Amino acid sequence: MSAERRKRVLLITYYWPPAGGSGVQRSVKFTKYLREFGWEPIIFTVRNGEYPERDQTLIRDIPEDIEVVTAPTYEPYAIFRALTGHKQHVNANLFHNRQKKGVISRLLFWIRSNLFIPDARIGWLIPAKRRLNTFLRQESVDAIISTGPPHTVHLIAASVSKKFSIPWLADFRDPWTGIDYFDKLALTSAARRLHQRLEYRTLTQADSVITVSPFLQKMLEGISHRKVHVITNGFDEENFIHKRPAPDTRFTIVHMGMLGGARDHRIFWQALATLAQHDQAFHEALEIRLYGKVDAGILEAVPPVLARNTSLEHYVPHAVVPKILQRAQLLYLPIHDCAIDAGFLPGKLFEYLAARRPIISIGPVHGDAANVIRSLQAGVTVHYTDLDALIHYFRERFQAYQDHIPFEASSSLAQFSRRNLTAALADLLNTHLPTPSSHGTSPG
Structure with missing residues (x-):
């Protein structure tokens, strides 16, 4: 790049190595390739997250000098372990099953459904906002991406995007109220309405919305009545x-x-x-x-x-x-x-x-x-x-x-390479670049 300051994007993600599984790979691969397309990623993630899977090998894909900013969270799963005697990390899907036996488990399921909105990661919201408010007063970024679930990340992004006038792209790896387990939650009507309001606000306030498939694109466009972009997952x-x-x-x-x-x-x-x-x-x-x-x-x-x-x-x-x-x-x-x-x-x-x-x-x-x-x-x-x-x-x-007949595989896979998908993300980021005069604006 030229001597001009590199464009910087703040990527807000709960899942980041050592977290493993499919959800973390999207953020890791975007981070790996964004520099090739003129964007410097800064990662904002949780300091003490609960991960159902861990995979240290994913760290190999992260450039060594990538800046990672963290904030602690208050996890309900620690309380669950204390009350039930579980010693291992708790899978978030545990709280999606209303058939769990035992008074404590049923009570926790009701609490998870109605008091932890949009999800059980809501304890990260306030510490994250505080940390980012401090960070963004000292450092300027050109864009923000929030990738969920958990959809708490979108609430964090919405707050700092508005406060610091930074373009914001909301990435939906899965739907929100349209997710398959949503109707299985023990939701009161008030809780359901709050989910719907937060979802609509996220979809309409973000400068761009991204999702991973054409079907989910139509679903989110039906809720928001706006254009939603598809950037699928892929292979490296x-x-x-x-x-x-x-x-x-x-x-x-x-x-x-x-x-x-x-x-x-x-x-x-x-x-x-x-x-x-x-x-x-x-x-x-x-x-x-x-x-x-x-x-x-x-x-x-x-x-x-x-x-x-x-x-x-x-x-x-x-x-x-x-x-x-x-x-x-x-x-x-x-x-x-x-x-x-x-x-x-x-x-x-x-x-x-x-x-x-x-x-x-x-x-x-x-x-x-x-x-x-x-x-x-x-x-x-x-x-x-x-x-x-x-x-x-x-x-x-x-x-x-x-019969030892070889399988004739298609060679038309370039559209799904992580490098080309990151190029599409960079193009979308470029459409929201502020004018030079408003570059790096922050409140006094």
């Missing part, structure tokens, strides 16, 4: 530039990431059990490898005929994921079975695509994920109840495996 091409490993010698079906709840599709197991019972060669060659957190109920329900074919590894560092995917004979992508299933474009889909191995997805056949898979000829999507179609595809892929 640098993770896939090494020599491709040879495919597994066995017929491996791999699922990467959390598996449970609305992604628990029993026809997956039915189809494989049917084939294993009627085809000895299939049974002997089959390996089902699950990487990540899997609900105990799923493992308990694995058909006996598949018990020895199924393995579980609770968590693997993201750095080793590409090779696992590239070696698989088939990649399994279950989509949530819920009201907004058509809008799910899981982050793992793009790494599946980059692995260039066939994908079998169970979900809405005209959803956003199915459209991407179909357009790139990357595999097949079958409906949640279409057992015959699922069996047929497993048979087809097993025959190709036996």
Whole structure:
């Protein structure tokens, strides 16, 4: 860049390494590539967050001299652990289940639903605003991005954006009131209205709104009556530039990431059990490898005929994921079975695509994920109840495996590379640059 001061963007995110999982990767990859497009990222994150997963390997993607600003939070999960005797970090999804047994658990669920709005990270709001008010009086930035959930980040961004007259982009990785578990919360009518007001205010006050799929774009545009931009998740091409490993010698079906709840599709197991019972060669060659957190109920329900074919590894560092995917004979992508299933474009889909191995997805056949898979000829999507179609595809892929027929993967993936997606974000940031005369304005 020239001697002129580099443009600076403040990225407000709760999830930041050592946090692991899919949510943190979007922020990390934007940070990795923003400098190539003229923007210097400054990270604002939580000092003492509760993370369901941790992955130190993600730190490798962060430039060493990136400035990280933090503020502490007051987490309700610490109180939950004290009251219930839990010693481990608590998954935020725990508070989404109204069926939890016990008076204390039901009470905590009601409290979580009605007093922690917009989410259980609201204890970060006041410390974050205080820290950023101090920081922004001393340092100038050209734009702010808040990426949620948790949607508390948008409330933080709204406050400092208004106070310091800084353009603000609100990034919705998931919807707010449209999320699949929202209607399962024990909400009073007043709490529901407050969620709706905060959501509408965020969508209409932000200078730009970003989301991750066309379906969610339409949902948010329907609420806000304004333009919403789509910047999908993607894959980092640098993770896939090494020599491709040879495919597994066995017929491996791999699922990467959390598996449970609305992604628990029993026809997956039915189809494989049917084939294993009627085809000895299939049974002997089959390996089902699950990487990540899997609900105990799923493992308990694995058909006996598949018990020895199924393995579980609770968590693997993201750095080793590409090779696992590239070696698989088939990649399994279950989509949530819920009201907004058509809008799910899981982050793992793009790494599946980059692995260039066939994908079998169970979900809405005209959803956003199915459209991407179909357009790139990357595999097949079958409906949640279409057992015959699922069996047929497993048979087809097993025959190709036996005959050593290579999978012809699409090469048209550039639109989903993290570098190109960051370029789109930088272009959007550039549209909101203030005039030179108003550069770095802050209240006295």
